[in-house]
Amino acid sequence: MAGSLSTSNSKIYLAYKLVLFIVILLVLDFIGGSLLKYLYFSQQSGDDYSLNYAMDKANEDILLLGDSRIHHGCIPEIFTDILGYSSYNAARGAQSIIFSYAVLSAILKRHNPKIVIVDMPPNGLAKRSNGYDKLSCLLPYYRSHPEIRRFVDLRGSFEKFKLISRVYPFNSTILKSLKERHKPKKDWKGYVPRHKVVRPDIDVANQPADMEGKIIADLDPNLVEAYTGIITKSIEVGAKPFVVILPRYKYPRAELDYKLKSYKVIKKIAADYNVPFWDMSFDTLFYGHNEYFSDMSHFNHKGAQLFSKVLAEKIKAELGDSIVSGNTIVDKSLPDSLSQ
Amino acid sequence: MLFNSIHYIIFFPIVVMLYFSLPHRYRWILLLAASYYFYMCWKVEYIILIITSTLIDYTAGLKMGQTDDKRKRKKYLILSLITNLGLLGTFKYFNFFNESFRALFSHYNLMLNIPELKVLLPVGISFYTFQTLSYSIDVYRGVKKPERHLGMFALYVSFFPQLVAGPIERSTRLLPQLFEKKKYSYENFSSGMKQIIWGYFKKLVVADRLAIIVNSVYNNQSEHSGITLLLATLFFSFQVYCDFSAYSDIAIGSARIMGYDLMENFRRPFLAKSFPEVWRRWHISLTTWFKDYVYIPMGGSRVSQSRWLFNVIVVFTISGLWHGANWTFIIWGAIHGICLASSRVFAGIRQWFVHLIRLDRFPRFHNFIRILITFTLFSLLAMFFRANSLSDAFQIAEKVFLLKGSLYVAQTTMLLYGLFGIGFLMMVEIKQEFFDNKFSLFDNRIPIIRHLSYAFLVLIILAVGVFDGGQFIYFQF
Structure with missing residues (x-):
C-alpha cells in the first residue's frame, strides 16, 4: 500500500503506523504488567513473598539481613524465643549488601527495629563480576518505593527508561509467582531451611577459591557505602547493629581470609562505630562438622537451629550492658552523638 | 556496542534520521563515521587494524586493476592475503599454535620458548578480514572492478550492521549498493x-x-x-x-x-x-x-x-x-x-x-x-x-x-x-x-x-x- 505513496506521504503513513503500534504496545504492556503485578503480589511463600513482606509489612524488632548464608542459617523463631523480640529474616540468596541496605531503607520508612543483624561475607565489599544484575529483584518496588530507586539505578544508566514498561519490572517472575501462589510452602518468617547434609569427604581443593585474586580485588564504593549505611541508619533509629560472619563447614586456604582488603574494611567500619563484629567463620562448634551444613558454606536446618541459638545467646549476653527502654535499646557504649 | 544494548537502541535511530536527512553524496561519510564509532566503542585502538586492512586492500585492488600481467596481479593478491591472514594469524591464532607446538615439542623433551602474545582478540576480526579478502580475490579474478572511491571501500569493509559478526558480504553485492541513492521506504x-x-x-x-x-x-x-x-x-x-x-x-x-x-x-x-x-x-x-x-x-x-x-x-x-x-x-x-x-x-x-x-x-x-x-x-x-x-x-x-x-x-x-x-x-x-x-x-x-x-x-x-x-x-x- 505504502509503496504507491510518495516519500512524504509514506513518512506520514509510517508515523501513523508507529503511533498505532506504540498505542497497542502500551495498552498490552499495561494489561500484561497489571496481571503480572497481581500474580507477583499474591504469592503466598518464597523469596518474593518474603521480600514483599519485608518491604511493605515487616514490623519485627529483630531484622536479619544478608545473603543466602543467613537466609538458610538463622531461624527467627529461635531469636524470638531467646531474646523476647519478634524477628524476621529479610536476607536473600546471591545478593550483595546493597540489597540489604535497600530493604532496610524501605523498612525504616515506616518502622524502627531494635536489633539489626548483618551477615557480611569476608569478601562482601569487593567488586562483583556480575555488577548489580541481582538487584533486579527490587524492580517491582521501583515505582512504589522511591527510597530504593538509587540502588536499582545502579543496574545501568538506562534502567529508568526500561522501567517505563509495566511488564519489565516483573521480568521472569511469572512462573515463580504461579508456583508460589498455588503451592505455597511453610512460612518460617523469611528463613528457608535446607535439609541436605554435605558429604564429609567433599574435596575442599575443588571448591572455587580464587583467593589471591580476591585479596587484591578493588573494593566497590557502593558496597562500602551500603555497609556503612546499614550501621549508621540502624544506630540513628536507635537499633543495635551486629555484624556477623557466619561459620563455614570447611574452607580452603582459610588463613587468606584475613588478608582480604574487604575483610579489613568490614572489621574497621564496625570498630569505628563501636558495633560488635563477630567473625565466626572458624568457630570450632561448627567448623568441620558436616552434620550442620548442606554444602561448604550454608547451614542445613540442624545447623541453623544450633547456630541461631548460639548467636541469639551471644547477642543476649552482649545486650546485658544495655538498658531496654520503651521501644529502644540504648547502648551505653555508643558515642553520645550516635546513641541519641 | 552490543545490538542488545540501550546504547545501540539510541545510536541506530539517530544514524537513520541523519542518514535520510543528508543529501546522498554525504551519506557515506555519515555511515563510515558511524561504523568507526560503532567499532571503537569496544576498543579505540582496534580501529587501526580495520584501517590497515582497508588501505592495503584498497591499494592492492587498484594496483591489480592497473595491470593485466598475471604475475604482478598475483603479487598484490599475495600482499592482501598476507596482510589479512597475518592479522588474523597474529591476533587470533598465534597463541594457539605457539601453545600447540610447545606441547608437541615437550612431548619429545624439546623446549620451545616463544613468549605468549598478550593481546585481546579484536572483535569481529574473522568477519571483516574475510569480507575484505573476498574483494581482493574477486578483483584478482576479474569478477570485480577495483574500487576507486576510498571512502566507499572503507565503508564496505566496516559497514556497522554487519561489521563484527556478519553476514560476510561480497563486494559484488554490497559495494554497488553503497553507491545507490537510497530512498526512505515504508516497506x-x-x-x-x-x-x-x-x-x-x-x-x-x-x-x-x-x-x-x-x-x-x-x-x-x-x-x-x-x-x-x-x-x-x-x-x-x-x-x-x-x-x-x-x-x-x-x-x-x-x-x-x-x-x-x-x-x-x-x-x-x-x-x-x-x-x-x-x-x-x-x-x-x-x-x-x-x-x-x-x-x-x-x-x-x-x-x-x-x-x-x-x-x-x-x-x-x-x-x-x-x-x-x-x-x-x-x-x-x-x-x-x-x-x-x-x-x-x-x-x-x-x-x-x-x-x-x-x-x-x-x-x-x-x-x-x-x-x-x-x-x-x-x-x-x-x-x-x-x-x-x-x-x-x-x-x-x-x-x-x-x-x-x-x-x-x-x-x-x-x-x-x-x-x-x-x-x-x-x-x-x-x-x-x-x-x-x-x-x-x-x-x-x-x-x-x-x-x-x-x-x-x-x-x-x-x-x-x-x-x-x-x-x-x-x-x-
Whole structure:
C-alpha cells in the first residue's frame, strides 16, 4: 500500500503506523504488567513473598539481613524465643549488601527495629563480576518505593527508561509467582531451611577459591557505602547493629581470609562505630562438622537451629550492658552523638 | 556496542534520521563515521587494524586493476592475503599454535620458548578480514572492478550492521549498493523493524536464557550426569543458533531500514533433512565464502571421489579453525566434514534401506525422521563447539553416550522459560517452512493482527527475556 505513496506521504503513513503500534504496545504492556503485578503480589511463600513482606509489612524488632548464608542459617523463631523480640529474616540468596541496605531503607520508612543483624561475607565489599544484575529483584518496588530507586539505578544508566514498561519490572517472575501462589510452602518468617547434609569427604581443593585474586580485588564504593549505611541508619533509629560472619563447614586456604582488603574494611567500619563484629567463620562448634551444613558454606536446618541459638545467646549476653527502654535499646557504649 | 544494548537502541535511530536527512553524496561519510564509532566503542585502538586492512586492500585492488600481467596481479593478491591472514594469524591464532607446538615439542623433551602474545582478540576480526579478502580475490579474478572511491571501500569493509559478526558480504553485492541513492521506504522500515524484533526475541528470550543453563552445566561438566549433559548439549545448539542468527537478523533488519539488502545468513537450519542441507541453511555467508574461495579452487566436486572427500574434510576443518583457536573447533569442523562426505558416500545405502523398510511410502514421516536424525547429530556435535577443552569434550561425549545418572535441573523455572523460548521459535519456524500461507499472525493481511502479534512479541521479550547484556557468542570469532 505504502509503496504507491510518495516519500512524504509514506513518512506520514509510517508515523501513523508507529503511533498505532506504540498505542497497542502500551495498552498490552499495561494489561500484561497489571496481571503480572497481581500474580507477583499474591504469592503466598518464597523469596518474593518474603521480600514483599519485608518491604511493605515487616514490623519485627529483630531484622536479619544478608545473603543466602543467613537466609538458610538463622531461624527467627529461635531469636524470638531467646531474646523476647519478634524477628524476621529479610536476607536473600546471591545478593550483595546493597540489597540489604535497600530493604532496610524501605523498612525504616515506616518502622524502627531494635536489633539489626548483618551477615557480611569476608569478601562482601569487593567488586562483583556480575555488577548489580541481582538487584533486579527490587524492580517491582521501583515505582512504589522511591527510597530504593538509587540502588536499582545502579543496574545501568538506562534502567529508568526500561522501567517505563509495566511488564519489565516483573521480568521472569511469572512462573515463580504461579508456583508460589498455588503451592505455597511453610512460612518460617523469611528463613528457608535446607535439609541436605554435605558429604564429609567433599574435596575442599575443588571448591572455587580464587583467593589471591580476591585479596587484591578493588573494593566497590557502593558496597562500602551500603555497609556503612546499614550501621549508621540502624544506630540513628536507635537499633543495635551486629555484624556477623557466619561459620563455614570447611574452607580452603582459610588463613587468606584475613588478608582480604574487604575483610579489613568490614572489621574497621564496625570498630569505628563501636558495633560488635563477630567473625565466626572458624568457630570450632561448627567448623568441620558436616552434620550442620548442606554444602561448604550454608547451614542445613540442624545447623541453623544450633547456630541461631548460639548467636541469639551471644547477642543476649552482649545486650546485658544495655538498658531496654520503651521501644529502644540504648547502648551505653555508643558515642553520645550516635546513641541519641 | 552490543545490538542488545540501550546504547545501540539510541545510536541506530539517530544514524537513520541523519542518514535520510543528508543529501546522498554525504551519506557515506555519515555511515563510515558511524561504523568507526560503532567499532571503537569496544576498543579505540582496534580501529587501526580495520584501517590497515582497508588501505592495503584498497591499494592492492587498484594496483591489480592497473595491470593485466598475471604475475604482478598475483603479487598484490599475495600482499592482501598476507596482510589479512597475518592479522588474523597474529591476533587470533598465534597463541594457539605457539601453545600447540610447545606441547608437541615437550612431548619429545624439546623446549620451545616463544613468549605468549598478550593481546585481546579484536572483535569481529574473522568477519571483516574475510569480507575484505573476498574483494581482493574477486578483483584478482576479474569478477570485480577495483574500487576507486576510498571512502566507499572503507565503508564496505566496516559497514556497522554487519561489521563484527556478519553476514560476510561480497563486494559484488554490497559495494554497488553503497553507491545507490537510497530512498526512505515504508516497506523497508517495516520489514526491517520486524526482523530486528524477531532477532531480539531469539537473543534475549531463547539464547541468553539457554546460556544460563548451558554455562552452569558445561562449566562444571565433571559434576554432571550424561543425561544432564545431553540436555545442555541440545540446548546449546539452540543457544548458538539463536545467538548468531539473532545477530544476523538485527544486522539485516538495521541495514534494510537504510535501504541495504544484506544476504540471508540462516534459513531454518534445524528443519534441514540432511547434513549438506544444514550447511546450505546455516551461516550461509561463511559457507558460500568457503565454497567460492577455498572449495572450488581446490577442485570442488569435479574431481575423483577420494579427492572430493579430501576437499570437503579439509574445507570443514579450516572452517572449524575459523570459528576458534582451539582444537575443539578443529575437531568439530573435521567431524562435520566427515559427516557431510559420508552423507554423499552412503546415499545409495541409505536409499536402499529406506526402500527396504518401506519408509519411502510415507514421505512426510520419512522427512520427519530425516529432520530428527539431522538435528540430533548436528546438536550432538555441538558439544565439541561448546566444551572448554578437548579433554572436556571427550569426557562429555563419553557420558552422553553412556547416559549415566539422572537429570539435574537447578531451577525448574529456568528450564521452563528455556523450553518456552524453544517451543515458540520452532512453532514460528515450522509455520514458515511448511505452512507459509496458513495461520499467519506476523504476516497477516489484517494490519491490526500484525500489530498485535508484534506487540505481543515485544511483551514476551519484556516478560521473559534476559536483560543482563550478554555478549553475542560469535563476537569471539
